[in-house]
Amino acid sequence: MTNQLDFSSLRLAILGGGPGGYEAAMVASSLGADVTIIERKGLGGSAVLTDVVPSKTLIATADTMTRFLDAHDLGVEFADETAVSANLHRVNQRLLKLALEQSSDIRQTLERLGVRVIIGTGKLLDNHRIEVVPGDGGETTVVEADALLLALGSHPRELPDAMPDGERIFNWTQLYNLTEIPQHLIVVGSGVTGAEFASAYNGLGSKVTLVSSRDRVLPGEDADAAEVLEGVFRDRGMTVLSEARASAVERTETGVMVRLADGRTVEGTHCLVAVGAIPNTEGIGLENAGVAVNKSGHITVDGVSRTTAPNVYAAGDCTGVLALASVAAMQGRIAMAHLLGDTVTPLKLKQVASNIFTSPEIATVGVSEADVESGRYQGDIVKLSLHTNARAKMLGVKDGFVKVISRKGSGTVIGGVVVGPRASELIFPLALAVTRKLHVDDVANTFTVYPSLTGSISEAARRLHVHL
Known part of the structure; x- marks a missing residue:
């Protein structure tokens, strides 16, 4: 006999189909709730259609170009020095196709879970009803729900004297x-x-x-x-x-x-x-539902994604918490866990791993060196340049480093920075250490492959050893 709760009678309406919205829909539907998601453009929102997926696909092409151009240092020669070039039309066709495919995959996943998907524009009538104008020009309808999640996203900020024209x-x-x-x-x-x-x-x-x-x-x-x-x-x-x-x-x-x-x-x-970006909160009817916004127009939320209105949650860029798809998704999942009475852990920003997809990449997690220097945290810091790492030498990597921050006295890992190729992947062991409150010795005494870039993470941890 199980004690599993029955949420089949709970109606949830989600306004916005980005990471915060679709992740929440998956969680709520899997727990048995009746879920409707309303999205203006397509599932995945701007993260999939115009931001993260297309931009990082473009960056992947640029990174390949850069590695080819740096290949001379590795002894690679080209018969034609001008052989490497980018066909931007094909690049953009590919990235837009990938974005649409990803959006379609998300929609199919949601529909398989029983989520009702409406493509259209929504406006809050109160904290239980959303008026929806379908994108296909159909009749306006009202979606009623016991609870709402707002995942409204944001749009690019524009300068009055620098208005984009899409041409130049x-x-x-x-x-x-x-x-x-x-x-x-x-x-x-x-x-x-x-x-x-x-x-x-x-x-x-x-x-x-x-x-x-x-x-x-x-x-x-x-x-x-x-x-x-x-x-x-x-x-x-x-x-x-x-x-x-x-x-x-x-x-x-x-x-x-x-x-x-x-x-x-x-x-x-x-x-x-x-x-910068501006949250999509204007003209959405937030005042009708009693949802408060701050001076920047972002929706005010607490650690479990609740707004100031009963039964209304919010997730993603519209909250101004941290403009990352991973944070939006986590906010959506946390909101559903709280709403449906599941085990819930409030959002902890010092556990968020983030990455900047430049060349080289920059990945960070936890407490920063600036936090330590300001006195907000007491920490020890070790920074190791990648130019001494054997694997980095083999790959021709000249720029980058690993930085590990531990709590002074205890030796617990509280932060880290990785600058280098695929830093987005290399930050994971440090994110794991920060989240699970591992000691630097736990990291140092874990086997790494030789040669590998992760070896520098292990070495930095060894240098932070606390002698007892």
Whole structure:
């Protein structure tokens, strides 16, 4: 005899089909709830259709190009020095096809689980009803539910004097319209999105100028990692303009001109404006349901994804917690666990592993060196350059490092940084150590393959050994 609860009578409506929405739908449906998901464009949301999937597919092509161009150092020779080039039209066709396939796969999975999928635009009437205008022009309907989850996502922030036209001036959702590699791409914004696209198009063969309003690229990331990346950018011919705020972007006869606040101008053939994102919370009827938003327009949530309205949860970029698909998905799963009375652990941001898909990649987890330097945490830090790692030498890797942070006194792993190829994969052992509160000796005494890049993680842990 089991004590499994019956949720077949619970009706859940989810507004938004991105990672926060579709992951929540899978969890709730698997536990027996009656689930309806309403999505404006397609399952997967912007993460799948216009953001994560297409951009990282583009980056994968650029990374392959970069590795080919660096192959000379490994003794690889080409009969034709101009043999390696990118057909951007084919690249973009492939990435958009992958995005649509991924979206279709998600929809099929949800429908197999019994989730009702509606493609249309929704607006909250109260905390139990969503008015839906179908995307096919059909009749407006009202979806009633016992609980709601809002996974509304976000859209690119635009500058009044730099409005994208999809031809020469772009936001990051429009770049896939390009059919030829830009001769000179100016990227306004040196955060994660700007840095990733600057790295990608530099790898694809564009001349790139990166305009940063701050004193360095990736101002919110590990300072050592940002320094390595900026050095790589400059070595690969990229122009990085630091402390240069863009005030306007204009079309010219041959391309674009970016005006800087100090009076300087930069001319190129194309411009990407990557200056942040705005949550899709306006005009959605949040006030009708009693859902509060903060000054930036993000929905206020607690550690288990509850909003200020009874029976209404929220997940993803619209909450402003951390704009990562993995965090959105976790917020959605946590919301469902709380709603349905399952075992629930509140979201812990210091356990979130994140990655910046530049070349080299930058991955982080847990407490940062800045946290230690500010006194918020007491920690010991060891940083090992990859240039001493045998596997890195074999691969021709010259730029990158591993940084491990342990709690002072106890030796518990509390943070880490990896800069290098496939850092997104290499961060996992450190994320596991942080989440499970492993001791540096646990990491150091775990066998690693020789030679391997993970050997540097083990070595850093050994150097943090606490002598008792």
